[in-house]
Amino acid sequence: MNVKIEVKNLIKIFGTQPQRALKLLQAGKTKEQILEETGYTVGINNVSFSVHEGEIFVVMGLSGSGKSTILRCLNLLMEPTSGVIMVDGQDITKLKAVDLRKVRQEKMAMVFQQFALLPHRTVLQNAVYGLEVQGIPREEREEKARKCLEMVGLGGWEDKYPDELSGGMKQRVGLARALTNDPDILLMDEAFSALDPLIREEMQDELLNLQQRMNKTIVFITHDLNEALKLGDRIAFLRGGSLIQVGTPEEIITSPADDYVARFVRGVDRTKILTIQDVMKKPQPVVRLSDGPNVALRIMKENGISSVFVVDRSRQIHGLVTADLALEASKSGIRVLSEMDLIQAPTIYQDVLVQEALPLIAESKLPLAVLDQEKRLVGIIIRGAVLAALAEDGGEVDVSNSIR
Amino acid sequence: MYRIPLGKWVNSGVDWLDLTIGPTLRNFADYVSDNIIGKLGTGLAAIPWWLLILVFVALAWRAGRWRLSLGTFLGLLLIYNLKLWPVFIETLVLVLVSALVSIVIGVPLGITAARSDRFHRAIAPLLDFMQTMPAFVYLIPALMFFGLGTVPSIFSTVIFAMPPAIRLTDLGIRQVPTDLVEVGEAFGSSPWQMLWKIQLPVALPTIMAGVNQTMMLSLSMVVIASMIGAGGFGAGVLYGIAQMNVGVGFENGVAVVILAIILDRLSQGFSSSKRTAEK
Structure with a gap:
């Protein structure tokens, strides 16, 4: 990633003679002390970013x-x-x-909060302003401006004046004016x-x-x-x-x-930002296809849970086994999980927004299996954990009870 | 108590000026009044009266509605009917030349004042002085420097009528919204482009208000300046006063009012209709 703009130790002090205030600031005084001593406002206090x-x-x-x-x-x-x-x-x-x-x-080109369109110029004349200042020939600049106006959905409005436009359209002109400069x-x-x-x-x-x-x-x-x-x-x-x-x-x-x-x-609204990945739990424990029902039962018992996901060696998911099913299978003499009918667990990809997954999460009584792009099991979704993640700052929550 | 000889000082100052540059100024005045104002007057007078009326009516049509055109037509017809047409031409030339000079000097000064706070502060008291000093006082030095005639009238009229052009240009440019100025800067305009493409066009309505006021003040001063030989309607009014002839004074006075209204509406109409007319 190339750095386009780099700002280093930016300080802006408002006033006509900011040098004294600057010295105080560099000597480690706070904004408030400087305001008190010099009457100058520190607008930007030593900001660096790229x-x-x-x-x-x-x-x-x-x-x-x-x-x-x-x-x-x-x-x-x-x-x-x-x-x-x-x-x-x-x-x-x-x-x-x-x-x-x-x-x-x-x-660089700028788009302004209050649109800042020139009232005496038409939409097209506003859009060409940047190129006009550069001395680009009229036909060339107008062609570029028309393209940009088209792009922001203002084709056909070129000859209107700003006071004939709604706020949204004005800002489209503002955007087109900036884009015309490329x-x-x-x-x-x-x-x-x-x-x-x-x-x-x-x-x-x-x-x-x-x-x-x-x-x-x-x-x-x-x-x-x-x-x-x-x-x-x-x-x-x-x-x-x-x-x-x-x-x-x-x-x-x-x-x-x-x-x-x-x-x-x-x-x-966290559901719009967080993805499934952010709210899932680690898929532990899991059982292998080659494990027997008794292993599954023991694991469930040890972890205090009532169901467990079944994966193969490459962590592809094969289904879900509950304690009831495992017990039944064990009684009927099945030795490996691959021989029994597993429950088809609902699955979801890890990069889906929580918002989009909410209906699925709400409907499902079983935990959801979270898959990565290669369809490997990377996590599980448990209703309680999702709620906790949405409610709090995403801290770890003990959810072992919620699946009982 | 000691009396400050303010008047004496001014007199000796003016005397000195008169001695040093007086003759040159009078020559200049003669030249201007013969060659520019005189020719403009004869030129306008050469246009048939009805054609000039039609020109005014057409301008009124462009600037406003039919009512303004009708009023212009009837008003000018009345002036012609009162046999004041030559006087009307005389007055018109004086007003237009004075206003033009005021604007040509005043608008650039206003622009300078808008760009430099120091200049703005320096001329503010001067402008106050120019506007509050009784207008008659300007007549005296103008008379001394230029002699009797149109040029001293125009000179004193310009001094009296220029302040609004300066002030409102200054104000108009200072009132251009900050973000529009920022647009100019952010897109890399030169100072000259900023002035021509942003500041002046946006300030135009205010500047035109100044132009309008300058015209009105010019007209009122031109009437006063008849005392130093300006001619025009003012001379008629002055004659009316001298002869105690209310009728003559009234006729000329009404003509002044008609001209004032026409000039006022025309200049207002053009400043506000620029943008809306194209809608």
Whole structure:
């Protein structure tokens, strides 16, 4: 994975003479002390992270956490007080105005929270803005813009003015304007926050769709954790200008770095993020096809369970045997499990979302067998364990009682 | 108590200016009034009166609804009927030239003020001064520098009418929403592109409001400037006062009102209909 953007020790202090405040900060004073002593606000406090090529990197935080400031530092709409911002290995904070303009024109484009369409320009004229600034000939830029408008579903709307569009359509124009530039990097500042919930979901899906085709590097700012979890390949948690945690949605959900993140994560609909893999139990114990019914009985007795999965040598699943069946088989003189009729256990693949598996889990009275892509048994699903995983922070729960 | 000789200082300052650059200015004034304003006047006067009325009606049609066109038609017809047509042309030239000069100087100054806080702070008191100083006071130095005639009238009119053009251009550009300016920057616009493609177009309604005010102030000042030989309707009003002839004063006054309304509605109409007309 290539690193596209690398931010090192980014500090942003608001005010006209931030150098004194910067010295205090570097001397180890806290934000609060600096505010008290100098009256200056530390917007971003020593933040470092890197964004990989082709990923959606979500910066998540509440208002005042500095998330918009970070985004604006990435294209230098705001000048960092100190720190390094590398884009494709080039420190853009050191660039001259003309070169910075080049980088902005060619490498990055921005989508704004309040759409920020130019009111005196039509949809098409808005979409071509970036290319117009670069001096691309009219026909060429309009052709590209038309393609992008088509792509975001605005074909036929080229000659309308922004005040004739709904919020969702305006943001589509905003997106098309950014895409027309064909930038490597998309900076999206709460791009969907101003839209109503249904349109927001629609736009999120659309962005994911587009991203599959385009494979841009996207930095997405949001205050909505569900949005962050849905869109993000990785999420950076920001609080009070400091970075608390960077991780995949699952890492954030299952092992929040501190109470703050944990409190956030508590309200999340876990079924949309967690996969079967996250909630399954280890498939122990199991019995082999070559084992006899008495072995199965003993194992069940030892583990205090009433059924056990039967696998072959390559861990392919062959079925389930219950204590009743094993006892019966033993009485009727069957020596190996392969000779008896096993119960066909319900199976499910490990990468299915819990949400999609819920009906199956709810209906089944037997434990579910979890399979990997090669159909090997890698885990079992027990109703109680699923509930526990959804309710808590994914900690280990003793579920041995729940299958009795 | 010691009385500060403010008036004396101003007088000696003006005297000195008059001595050093006075003759040059008067030559300039003669040149301008003969070659530019005079020719513009004769040019407009050469157009048949009915054709000019039609031009105005057509402009009114574009800028507004049929009511504005009808009003324009009747108003101008009345002015012609009162035999004030040459005076109307005279006034129109004065107003348009003054307003044009005010705008040509004022809008760039406004743009500068919007871009530089220091300049903005520096000219704010100057603009206050220009607007609150009784308009008559400008007539005196204008008269001294340029002599009697149209040029000193235009000079004092420009001083009086320019502040709104500066102020509203400044205000309009400062009021351009931050995120639109950010769009300009984020897509890598040069300062010049930012100005032409984003700031000026977005600020246009406000700037046009300034242009409208400048026109109105020009008209009112042109009437006052008749005291130093501007001619036009103001001269008629002045004659009415001097002769205690209410009728003449009223006729000229009504003509001023008609011209004011037409200019006001036209400039307003064009600023607001730009975008909606294309809908």
